[in-house]
Amino acid sequence: xxxxxxxxxxxxxxxxxxxxxxxxxxxxxxxxxxxxxxxxxxxxxxxxxxxxxxxxxxxxxxxxxxxxxxxxxxxxxxxxxxxxxxxxxxxxxxxxxxxxxxxxxxxxxxxxxxxxxxxxxxxxxxxxxxxxxxxxxxxxxxxxxxxxxxxxxxxxxxxxxxxxxxxxxxxxxxxxxxxxxxxxxxxxxxxxxxxx
Amino acid sequence: xxxxxxxxxxxxxxxxxxxxxxxxxxxxxxxxxxxxxxxxxxxxxxxxxxxxxxxxxxxxxxxxxxxxxxxxxxxxxxxxxxxxxxxxxxxxxxxxxxxxxxxxxxxxxxxxxxxxxxxxxxxxxxxxxxxxxxxxxxxxxxxxxxxxxxxxxxxxxxxxxxxxxxxxxxxxxxxxxxxxxxxxxxxxxxxxxxxxxxxxxxxxxxxxxxxxxxxxxxxxxxxxxxxxxxxxxxxxxxxxxxxxxxxxxxxxxxxx
Numbered sequence: 001x002x003x004x005x006x007x008x009x010x011x012x013x014x015x016x017x018x019x020x021x022x023x024x025x026x027x028x029x030x031x032x033x034x035x036x037x038x039x040x041x042x043x044x045x046x047x048x049x050x051x052x053x054x055x056x057x058x059x060x061x062x063x064x065x066x067x068x069x070x071x072x073x074x075x076x077x078x079x080x081x082x083x084x085x086x087x088x089x090x091x092x093x094x095x096x097x098x099x100x101x102x103x104x105x106x107x108x109x110x111x112x113x114x115x116x117x118x119x120x121x122x123x124x125x126x127x128x129x130x131x132x133x134x135x136x137x138x139x140x141x142x143x144x145x146x147x148x149x150x151x152x153x154x155x156x157x158x159x160x161x162x163x164x165x166x167x168x169x170x171x172x173x174x175x176x177x178x179x180x181x182x183x184x185x186x187x188x189x190x191x192x193x194x195x196x
Numbered sequence: 197x198x199x200x201x202x203x204x205x206x207x208x209x210x211x212x213x214x215x216x217x218x219x220x221x222x223x224x225x226x227x228x229x230x231x232x233x234x235x236x237x238x239x240x241x242x243x244x245x246x247x248x249x250x251x252x253x254x255x256x257x258x259x260x261x262x263x264x265x266x267x268x269x270x271x272x273x274x275x276x277x278x279x280x281x282x283x284x285x286x287x288x289x290x291x292x293x294x295x296x297x298x299x300x301x302x303x304x305x306x307x308x309x310x311x312x313x314x315x316x317x318x319x320x321x322x323x324x325x326x327x328x329x330x331x332x333x334x335x336x337x338x339x340x341x342x343x344x345x346x347x348x349x350x351x352x353x354x355x356x357x358x359x360x361x362x363x364x365x366x367x368x369x370x371x372x373x374x375x376x377x378x379x380x381x382x383x384x385x386x387x388x389x390x391x392x393x394x395x396x397x398x399x400x401x402x403x404x405x406x407x408x409x410x411x412x413x414x415x416x417x418x419x420x421x422x423x424x425x426x427x428x429x430x431x432x433x434x435x436x437x438x439x440x441x442x443x444x445x446x447x448x449x450x451x452x
Binding site for chain 2: 012013014015018019021022048049110112113114115116117118119120136138140142143144158159178180181182183184186187
């Protein structure tokens with residue numbers, strides 16, 4: 001199986017790559033359109049802000065390519081947010097593959113932003129991506145913007161209200177947390193994606 | 197609900213994990229990767245590595261061990277020590293660290309925090325603050341604490357610096373209360389509570405853990421997001437699984 005990591009300049013690429021290696025998969029890091037199109041699985045990682053993230057995809061000429069993919073695609077953290085229609089962060093038009101608008105966490109007393117740390121995943125739908133997920137499973141989050149809950153939400157998390165932790169529409173999937181840094185739970189979910 | 201984090205801190209000196217008392221007299225505790233794996237297996241929520249001699253020696257973190265850790269570890273980790281520029285930070289993040297922490301270089305040049313936040317986002321940027329109460333009762337910041345011969349007292353007040361650091365783009369603050377560090381009498385709840393009142397990003401307590409109750413008090417009384425400790429974990433005095441079960445029984449949200 002060939003897995004590619006889209007090199008869109010995010011700093012967590014190395015960590016995602018190592019996590020895949022621990023699962024026995026050597027993923028190539030690439031921004032080459034032909035390699036991405038030919039891969040069995042495509043992962044769009046990303047740490048940083050939405051606007052430079054999209055700018056980088058445009059510079060690399062990957063926007064239309066990513067939209068046209070038919071194999072399983074996984075966006076991680078910012079990568080998941082870029083799959084959505086729009087992000088409030090820098091008023092950025094994103095890839096539009098998931099009908100959602102990314103919003104900043106609303107200010108509330110005692111609610112620290114960024115949402116940083118381990119929090120519970122609550123499955124909302126049965127989906128192969130969530131196979132084996134238990135009620136007490138937690139994942140590691142680091143983000144200030146989030147995808148609201150919608151019919152695309154496979155799992156949600158509560159932080160001053162529910163938001164989407166795992167999303168999917170057709171072949172496009174997203175995880176707001178960092179599976180590469182979520183210990184055994186993260187490894188299980190990454191493995192599920194590789195087996196889609 | 198967000199879990200409170202238990203964070204073993206590994207002070208790195210010459211490629212080994214060391215620990216001193218009140219920041220002095222360091223003894224070797226073990227190999228970096230070995231200890232990192234042990235804590236991961238025991239349920240640590242995150243790890244912090246301080247290259248404690250990097251800043252006083254004017255060099256940046258040795259990236260080789262950062263990459264070794266990143267390959268084997270599947271929990272988040274933060275690297276601190278001698279990060280003086282966006283390029284230094286990028287190298288450490290690209291080696292696989294999830295966050296970088298700045299302390300002395302940010303005191304020298306506070307604009308570094310703005311630059312790091314702009315380049316990588318606030319979620320990557322941790323500001324470490326070493327703080328000690330002076331004779332006049334005021335908490336003030338210390339610099340170059342990795343080397344006692346180079347440690348400097350600054351006129352900067354701790355709480356003011358904490359506010360400025362957040363305005364500039366700190367996504368998390370680690371407050372190391374030097375007066376309680378290494379002596380195991382408990383976290384400095386007074387200082388942490390004062391810090392909590394002005395800290396609107398995640399706040400991590402550091403310095404003074406000696407018993408499970410100390411962790412509970414830091415979470416329950418000072419409302420910190422995470423608690424960092426070193427010697428009690430390295431020595432085996434406190435085992436993380438027991439600590440977490442104790443905290444769970446005390447109604448502190450933890451990841452079991």
